[in-house]
Amino acid sequence: MNTLKEVIYLFVTFIMAAGITYFSVPTLIKVARMKHLYDEPNHRSAATDVVPTLGGVAIYVGFIISMIIGSDGFMFSEIKYIIAALTIMLFIGLKDDIVDMAPKKKLLGQILASLIVIILGNIRFTSLHGFMGIYEIPFLVSVPLTLFVMIVLINALNLIDGIDGLASGITILTSATFGGWFFITGHYAYAITAFALSGSLTSFFCFNVFGKENKIFMGDTGSLILGMIMSVLVIQFNEFNIGLFGINAFKGAPAISIGIMIIPLIDTLRVFVIRILRGTSPFTADRNHIHHKLLDLGLSHLQATLTILTVNLGFIVLSISLQNVPVGKAFMIIAPLAVLMSSVPSYLLRRKKIRKTALHTYPD
Template sequence: MPEIVIKGWLAIMLAFASSVAITWYYLPKIIKVVNEKHLLDKPGRHKIHKKEIPTLGGIGIFAGFIFGFLMGVNGYMHYVSYFTAAAMLLFFIGVKDDLVYINPWKKFAAEVGTALIIALFTDIHFTSLHGFLGIHSLPGWAFYLITVFILVLIINSLNLIDGIDGLAASIGIIASLFFGVWFYLSGDYGYTIMAAALLGALLVFLGYNLTDGLKKIFMGDTGSLVIGFTLAVFAVRFNELDAAGRSFIDLKSTPSVAIAVLIVPLFDTLRIIILRFRSHQNFFVADNRHIHHMMLRAGLTHRRATLYISLFNIFIIAVALLLDGIGILWLGLVLLLLCGLATAFLFSCIKRREAGAKEVAEVPEIK
């Protein structure tokens, strides 16, 4: 039987529709089983929710994403088996971590192993620094190390940002849309199909994650690890399209634009690394100092915090595209400055709110 290759835009639509259908079908069933088996995420010291919530929503995301991707990608992408194998490895690590505790170093080792599969056995690895600090080329082994580092960094950053309702999914939706449209306009249909499949799964999941009823579910590490991994692959591919001259726009600051797309998890991870280093805290120990925790301390609900963070992410992407011509280093510094100013403003909001609460508490009761 001859191999069937579906026309570009039809393959993209098939991937998206298949992903939506599979995720929509399986999420309610997952919620039912998780509730029956009492596989719930319990409130804890560093957790924000006040009651037990079904987890393992990442199973539905993974099922829809992989099914949609495989349905549409035939004939448009090499190394599909390696990508799928790497995603499955992270998926099963995530499932185990959601069900029983996994030593953080073992999870980290799995992430490095996944990154090595991608860097060594596929064409997803850096080949240029785009002139950053005057450097264009490095020895091949150095580019492989950089690729592994970036992949692991983004995987972990998405995992860390998954702390309030809708945030990780919203960041994933924004990034999938941006990269997917960019890949499509650049004629890179294989990665457009991958982005469409991830987008479909995340849109369905977001509806369940934001509800306050019995249908609410968390994605867990099962979802955040796979999403982070896929977005990391997109970021590397985005850089390499430009390096190969295949991008539909010749960007001057490609790495900084890629950072802008994932600015929220990356900046938050940078903050947390610095804070934990200064306080001599183990990086793998959870705390309540993330950006989303600060938003809640400022008095915002989960939905409003997610909305404002998402809008800020979109704003940063727009700034990066508008200022692309100033160069990688300068654009990176502008993005860092904007994030720093936003964080300082957030701190001021928290201080004003806590000062107001203290004044109210100190008002004497009139009898």
């Protein structure tokens, strides 16, 4: 039963996170300008101006302080391991943003941080909820499966951070969705975790999207932190649904998680498949992301971001509506729709190029 105390804690946590991040950003921008810590535009970058990249530090500070204070009274033992993992992500991201980091070292850091959460924090998948007839999974399967999912989510959010407001906007939507469910099911510590992230990102979103003199990017620092937090929320959403019955239970929790996180996941899968089919490394950067296609169609950063956020919101609503559908059937509904959705921008772009070619060939 939700009480006024829990509601107040949640509200204060959100406001505190937003406030700390809001007042941190201008200071970090000054430091970035003094030390020349900028994101330099390149041939595949959607940005055209030199912009400071320390936004992830503001997100980290706002999130950590508000989560620790907000979770007082709902303290959970895993918090120290989550903070340790996020701190590792902070330093990995900072190094990569400032001096670049070898991809292998970056991946090793992600694995280390994830294993701290999985092994020491005991935050891991223990059931597939009946997917392919499998329910409980043994420890030796649980650990690598959880590690794989965490690495995928961390890098998926890192890869979609290509235009203003996209990674932060997607994470605001998804963390608020999970946070709302944690709240109504009585998992207040994780509800506070989710809303601390949403609050911090709300302030960052304003600077990133609407800032002129005070524009800032989250950099790898921010996107890695987002990926780590969201992976924890996804895991716990699945775990807390085990054995849960009633109006708040999700029968196909794994498929619902995919539906909620659909944009980062389908976009990453899509670009990896395209790169492999072209004979290049799946980790080779290019302009094949969904947001790049929308920009090529003539949309502005804000228009592309709002379009993608609207689609993701639609998938969240769809996923929630599949609450009582078994995991396999829910996946078979969500997956084809996601593939179809992800191919629309490329289809429209091809049509646009065909029309343009036809006009040049037959001007009359």
